[in-house]
Amino acid sequence: MINTIKINEKEFEMRPNTRRKRISVGIDSTGIYYIAYPSQFTHKMLNNALKNETHMNKIIARIEKNFLQTEKHSYKEGETFLFSGFPYTLKYKKDDSIHPLELIGNSFFLSKNAIPLAYDLFEKWYARSLYAELNKILPYWTKTIGVQPLRINVKNVKTMWGSCSCKNNITFSTRLALVPPELLEYVVVHELCHLKEMNHSQEFWAKVAEYLPDYKIRRNTLKKNASLYRW
Ligand SMILES: [Zn+2]
Structure with missing residues (x-):
């Protein structure tokens, strides 16, 4: 069971840790707010540590600014880009490199001279990585569910995570390269289950639950954090 507390309308997951010496407040790669603290804390x-509301507000504002800036990148050094749920910092490199990203x-x-092309470069990089994953x-x-899609496509669709055509082709959004593995897994299972049930009926969700009993949590996390998965 996960303990949570509410501070200023925000839900924080309480994460006691035996090795920790100080309290730390943050937001993890899946967008969950947490408070990590030494297990021996009463x-x-x-x-006492959390009662200073102004201080907490400042901390929340800072972590949101850092994390949510993934929504509008200008490809400046120091910006954060997600990959497989983890944040990576952007740095410039010498322009004579063969690989611009x-x-x-x-x-x-x-590469500095590739900044104007950064969006497209990231798109290609993410698409390639998603194919590999x-x-x-x-x-x-496919073996576990017992289905065989005809084709797998990765496309830069912004309005959905995946889709399944009646011809057994599955399309995944490039944005999935940015999400944590357990959320990608949910979308994969969801789309593969559509090869058996071409709708969102009770039978369909029962099938998804058979393979991922916690699918509801994954689905909600993906929905809640959708705006974070941009580049
Ligand atoms: Zn669906």
Whole structure:
């Protein structure tokens, strides 16, 4: 069971940690607000640490600014770009590189003279990475569910995560390259289940639940955090 508390209309997950010495407030890669604190903290100590409302408001504003800036990037150094649920910092690199955009360590490296093309470069990079990831997880899920899609497409669709045509072709949104693996897994299972049930009937959701009993949590998280998964 997960403990949560509400501060200024925001729900925070309480995460006690035995190795922790200080309290820390943040927002994780799936968009969940959390308060991590030393396990040995008493109720009173926690309350004291959290009661300063102005201070908490400042912290919330700061983490939201940092995290939600993924909504409108201007491709400046220091901006954050998500990949597979994790944030990476943008840095510029020397212009003589063959690859205008690369992921190295904790950063995306973009050639300075490629800044005007950054959106398209990220799109291609994300699409390629998503194909690679899908190639890894699809064999397991097609076998488990017992379906075989005719074609898998990755397209830069912004209004939906995935779709399934009556010809057994499945299209995934490039934006899925940005979401945490468990959310990508949910969309994959959802679309594959459509090869058996071409609707959102009770039978369809029962099928999804058979493979992912916690699908509702994943679906809600994806819905709630949709605006974060942009580049
Ligand atoms: Zn559907």
